[in-house]
Amino acid sequence: MAVSRDDFSIAFRSALLQRGGAQKFSILSLIISAIFIFFLDVYGFTAMKTVRSVVNDVVFRISYLASSPVRILPTANEGLAKHFYLKKENEELRQVIEKYKSLELNLEFLSNENKNLRKILDSENDNSQKNIVLTKVLIDKNSPFLKSIIINKGTKAGVLKGMPVTKNNYLIGRIVDANYMSSRVLLLTDLNSRIPVTLGQNDSQAILSGSGLPNPKLEYLPEGYEITEGVSVFASGKEGIFAPGTPIGKTKANKGKYSNEVKLFVDPNQLSFVTVHLIRLNKEKN
Amino acid sequence: MSKFNFLNKIYNIGPVFLLYYLSISEVDTNLEKIFEIFTFNLPIIIIYFWILKRPSIMGTGHIFFSGLINDVVMGFPLGISSLSNLVVCFFSNYVRNKSINTTIASDWFTFFIALIFANIVFFSLLNNFSDTIISYSKISYNTFFTLFLFPIFWLLFTIYQMNFIGGKDA
Numbered sequence: 012m013a014v015s016r017d018d019f020s021i022a023f024r025s026a027l028l029q030r031g032g033a034q035k036f037s038i039l040s041l042i043i044s045a046i047f048i049f050f051l052d053v054y055g056f057t058a059m060k061t062v063r064s065v066v067n068d069v070v071f072r073i074s075y076l077a078s079s080p081v082r083i084l085p086t087a088n089e090g091l092a093k094h095f096y097l098k099k100e101n102e103e104l105r106q107v108i109e110k111y112k113s114l115e116l117n118l119e120f121l122s123n124e125n126k127n128l129r130k131i132l133d134s135e136n137d138n139s140q141k142n143i144v145l146t147k148v149l150i151d152k153n154s155p156f157l158k159s160i161i162i163n164k165g166t167k168a169g170v171l172k173g174m175p176v177t178k179n180n181y182l183i184g185r186i187v188d189a190n191y192m193s194s195r196v197l198l199l200t201d202l203n204s205r206i207p208v209t210l211g212q213n214d215s216q217a218i219l220s221g222s223g224l225p226n227p228k229l230e231y232l233p234e235g236y237e238i239t240e241g242v243s244v245f246a247s248g249k250e251g252i253f254a255p256g257t258p259i260g261k262t263k264a265n266k267g268k269y270s271n272e273v274k275l276f277v278d279p280n281q282l283s284f285v286t287v288h289l290i291r292l293n294k295e296k297n
Numbered sequence: 298m299s300k301f302n303f304l305n306k307i308y309n310i311g312p313v314f315l316l317y318y319l320s321i322s323e324v325d326t327n328l329e330k331i332f333e334i335f336t337f338n339l340p341i342i343i344i345y346f347w348i349l350k351r352p353s354i355m356g357t358g359h360i361f362f363s364g365l366i367n368d369v370v371m372g373f374p375l376g377i378s379s380l381s382n383l384v385v386c387f388f389s390n391y392v393r394n395k396s397i398n399t400t401i402a403s404d405w406f407t408f409f410i411a412l413i414f415a416n417i418v419f420f421s422l423l424n425n426f427s428d429t430i431i432s433y434s435k436i437s438y439n440t441f442f443t444l445f446l447f448p449i450f451w452l453l454f455t456i457y458q459m460n461f462i463g464g465k466d467a
Binding site for chain 2: 035
C-alpha cells in the first residue's frame with residue numbers, strides 16, 4: 012500500500028517538475044506563470060492594459076498574415092469562376108445601378124421629409140452628425156463560444172469601446188475592445204450581445220439577444236405579442252449607443268426551440284469590410 | 298545524410314507547427330456550418346497525444362505560448378487557454394510516467410479525464426473571473442465531440458509518427 016502511494020507521489024511530482032529535452036520548463040512553473048498572467052489581465056492594471064493592447068495589435072497582424080493562404084485559395088477559385096460570367100454580371104450590375112439610382116432619389120426625398128418632421132417635433136438626434144470609418148476585417152475566427160471579428164482600425168482612427176458597427180447600413184454588432192490599431196467587434200449573434208430593438212407597426216419594444224446560433228432571438232416582448240413572419244426589426248436607440256432606426260433583420264415565424272428568431276440582413280460569417288460609426292457615446296466610454 | 302536530418306527536423310516540428318497554426322490563424326475546428334452542434338478542440342488532442350507519445354517534440358513552453366496566442370485571437374483573458382492546455386499536459390505526463398504500454402482504449406479513457414479537468418479549469422475561471430457568458434450546452438457538445446474524435450486523430454497521429462518520425466513510443 013505504502014509502495015503504491017510512493018509510486019503515485021513520484022509520478023505526480025515527476026509530471027509536474029520534469030524537465031529535459033524539449034521540456035525547457037517544468038509544468039508547475041508554467042502553471043504559476045499562466046495564473047499570474049491571468050490575474051494580471053483580469054484585474055486590469057493600467058500597465059497590463061497597455062501591454063495587452065500592444066500584444067493584440069501585433070498578434071492580430073501576424074494572424075492576418077498567417078490566414079492569408081486560407082483566404083487566397085477560395086478567393087482565387089471564386090475569381091476564376093466569376094471571370095466566365097463577367098459579361099452577364101456586368102449587365103446585371105447595370106440594372107442594379109439603375110435601380111439604386113431611383114432608390115437614391117426616393118431616399119433623398121424621404122430624408123428631407125424626415126429632417127423637416129424632426130424639426131417640427133424639435134427632437135433632433137445628437138447622433139445624426141456622425142462620422143464613419145470603413146474598416147477591413149482582419150480575423151474572422153469562428154469560435155464555438157464567442158462570436159466576434161477583429162477589424163483593422165483602433166483608437167488611432169477614433170474607434171472606441173461601445174461604438175456601433177454596420178455593413179451596408181445594417182447593424183452587425185459593437186466594439187467591445189479597442190486597441191491602438193485594431194478592435195474587436197462583438198457580433199449580434201454572440202451570447203453576450205443584448206440590444207434594445209423596436210418592431211412592428213405599433214413600435215413594440217424588445218431586447219435582441221444573441222444565442223450563439225446564426226439567428227439572435229427577441230426577448231421581453233410585450234405580453235401577448237404574436238410574432239409573424241417578415242416583420243422588420245430596428246435598433247430602438249434607447250441605450251444611447253445605436254442610432255434609432257438602424258435596420259437589423261426580419262422576424263421568423265418558427266416554433267419551439269427556434270421561436271422568436273430574427274434573420275439578420277447581413278450574414279455575420281461573410282464579413283470582409285464593415286463600417287464603424289464614430290458617435291458620441293453616452294454610456295460606454297473607455 | 299544532412300538532407301535526411303533536415304527532413305527529419307521538418308517532420309518533428311509538424312505537430313508544434315500545427316498547434317501554433319491552429320492558435321494564430323483563422324483555421325478552426327468549429328464546424329457549425331456543417332452540423333449545428335459540431336465543434337471540437339483539436340489543440341487539446343494534439344497536446345495530449347504528442348506529450349504522451351513523443352514529449353521530445355512537443356515542448357511545454359510551446360504549449361504555454363500557443364495558449365497565450367489563442368487567448369489573444371479569441372478574446373479570452375490571457376493565460377486561460379495556457380492553463381487549460383497545461384492541465385492536459387500534466388495528465389499526459391502523469392499517464393506516461395505511470396504506464397509502460399498504452400493502447401488506444403487506455404489513452405482514450407485517460408484523455409477523457411484530462412479533458413474534463415481541463416474544461417473545468419477553463420470554464421470555472423471564465424465563469425468566476427470574467428464577464429463573458431458561455432453556453433453550457435456548447436461546452437458539453439464541444440467536450441463530447443473532442444472525446445468522440447480522439448481515436449480518429451490518435452490513428453492519424455500514429456500513422457504520422459510511424460511514417461515520418463519513427464522510433465518507439467516514449
